[in-house]
Amino acid sequence: MAELLRAEKLSRHFGGVKALTNVNLTVNEGEILGVIGPNGAGKSTLFNVLTGFYKPSDGKIHYKNRDITGRPVFETAKSGITRTFQNIRLFDQVSVLQNMLVGMHTQLRPKFTEILFKKPDAIPEEIRGRKDAEEVLDSFGLLDVAHITAGNLPYGKKRRLEIARAFISKPSLLLLDEPSAGMNPSETVEMMKFIKDIRDKGPTVVVIEHNMKLIMGISDRVAVLNFGEKIADGTPAEVQANHEVIEAYLGKEEE
Amino acid sequence: MKNKYKILLFMFALLIPPIIRNEYYVRIVNIFYMYSVVALSINLIVGFCGQLDMGRAAFMGLGAYCSAILTVKMGLPFIAAFLISGAFSGLIGAVLGFLCRKSAFDYLTLVTIGFNAICQIVFLNWIPVTGGVMGISRVPQPNIFGFHFDTNTRFYYLALFFLAASFIAMHRICNSRMGRAFEAIRDDSIAAEYSGINVQLYKILNFAIGSVFTGLTGALFVHYTQYASPFNYTLDESIYQLQMAILGGLGSLAGSLVGTFILVVLPEISRSFYEYRLLFVGILMVVMMLYFPNGLLGKEGVGERLIAVRLGMLGGKNSRKDSGG
Incomplete structure (x- = not known):
């Protein structure tokens, strides 16, 4: 699979708060990449930096073999990176x-x-x-x-419209920020199918999710963030078995 | 509106001067037509793009003075001066838009109020150019390729043409890719940016296009009244113009005409009424906010209510559901 986007040593600090530190991430063409992590792990900041909404404090972003670090949002959108938002923006x-x-x-x-x-x-x-x-x-x-x-519109349709609006711009890379937030289990299953369909129609998809069933069900690869650092990256099975990941979510086992 | 009604309305508009046959009333209608274009330009900026501009009168003044100076002091023909004034006003609008491209909502409002005050001071004090308190008098009446628009009735057709052309142009801009971008910026500028819209550029464009129309109106006005006075382009005037757009309904072009009609024509019905104009406007605005919070022809305005009533007569159930609370 060809590489679509590569982030190298990406960092973003807000004053003393290190929202992202030295994150390396590759997105391959045609895959669904899940991004998970506890609250405040830097997932949304990662999206904001990748799309140019925040300039990275350090690091580089390559997209289709071009350096797009620090480009304004409307330009990255034009070149084919688009997104949806955690709190729907229509x-x-x-x-x-x-x-x-x-x-x-x-x-x-x-x-x-x-x-x-x-x-x-x-x-x-x-x-x-x-x-x-x-x-x-x-x-x-x-x-x-x-x-x-x-x-x-009712909530569910708003979510779908937001994705449709991003989809129709014919993006190469579609970033979905918690697409199943606020949905019941059956709607979530529907959303899973929906995201797979979208990927099959063209764009590469990166999904931020808290819903483990959804993310493990659809992702080809999963990246895990914790306190702004990437702690694991691999297939869903690999990530589920990773000690650091279990620690991040459940805490350390008592000696 | 269906084409048939549009043509009927236009025919009616053509017949207004022979019907009312009163120079004074025709004059009021002329003024109404010109203010309508100002209200439309305010609607384009405030209603469609969500940029609260409170200094529109300054741009009217820029257009008016520009055209007056070009014709009186430089002897240019009306049509050239008129078009240059529009371009000049648009250019200043673009410059102001460029300076405010990053300003958040309330700051932009303050900048436009300040700009209005600056223009006012320049008109009053740059005596060699603007004539100071005396203004510029004996501005020639419009003359296009030898045809003089020297009576109220003749001018009426020029103003009607100007309004119709401006309305169609604005209507098309608002229903195009550009107008959609303006509305996207108003509703959510971040999502607009993520849709590939260069938000800053479009804000500048919006301001410039609005200013072209305001400037053209100012120019036409000064050739009609034949006198450019520094006291016509005050902040009070800007606010009154803003009220026209708000009363009619922001985001509705036809609403701007209705709002202008109410605020320009009704106070003229009798002179004694004119004295209480501001009281009348104040009460009107309060009543409007209570019953039509988005303006007369805006969302949930008169138009939509009428449709709802008609549907209610057919269906019976839907209308009662709303009025219950």
Whole structure:
């Protein structure tokens, strides 16, 4: 498998707090990589640094053999890294369809003269965008709510819409931050299938999760963070057997 | 709105001067049309992009003075001065947008208020250029390729054309990739950035486009009143304009027209009423906030309520469910 992203000795400090220290991480093309760790282990910070939301205090990020360290978020998004958020971030006041069209921002590029001198529904780029958006909404089971204001959707659909919006930007690397947070067991099983489907359709997926059943069920590899350091990396079975991991989650056995 | 209604509305608009046949009333409608474009530009910035700008009058003033100076002191023809004023105002808007590109919401508001005050002081005190307290008088009336818009009725058609063109342009911008980017920035700028939108650039663009329209209106206005006065572009004026957009409903272009109509035309119904204008506006704003918190034509505004009532008449159940509480 070809290497898609490589983080070298990545560190991020907030004053004295070391949120990430010397993290080395590779993501291979076409895999699902799980990232786990106790609360405050630096998982979300890792996403924020990888996407350029935070500049790393130290270290380098290579993506598709290019150095993207310190690039602004919209540029990494343009080059194909996108994400969802732990606390869902949708464009609440506009329709579901419009959320999707914003997701296609980097792909639809009508000329400004076209915008001014043609009706919105006569611009070829717009027509294509709407068609694609409806197709993806359909495959995500959201077509029937396409014209509802996104803020009024029920929780589960909001989650799905957020993933759909990230998916439609045709990313090479999709980062999911706790996609099953707040879901019941049956919804979680559905989400597992859903994430696998997405991977099969194209993007490489990195998932942050607390739900062990989900992460062990779908990941090809799992990386474990604790206090900002990577303590293990391997197949789910390897990680489950790792002493340091067990220690991080359950504490040390009394002598 | 269906095409049929659009055409009917436009035909009606064409017939307004012959119907009302009163120079004074036509003049009010002209002013209403021009303020509508200002309200639209405010809606573009405040309603669509979520940047609370409280200094729109400054940009009207920039457009007005620019056009007045170009025609009176440099002898340029109206149409050239008019277009240059729009570009000039847009350029200043872009510069101000660039300076505020990182400012958070409330700070941007303060900057625009400050900018309005600065412009006011410049208009008043840069006497060789702006004429100081005296302003610039004898600004020529609009003249496009030999046709003089020298009466209220003739000017009416110019103002109508200007409003229609601005409305269509804004409507198309707001329904395009660009407008969606503005709305995305308003709703969640972080998620917008992660969708590949260059948030800072789009904020600057938004400010610049809005300022072009405000500047053009200022220019048209000064050729209509034939006088550029430094006292027309105060903070009070900016706030009054902001109220037009808010009353009609932020995020609704048609709402801006309704809001402007209420705040420009109604106070003119009688002069004695005009004295109590601000009292009237204050009460109106309070009532609006109670019953239509998002403006008359905004979300849950008059339009949506009417649709709800109609659906209620058909279905019966849905409407009662809401009104119960």
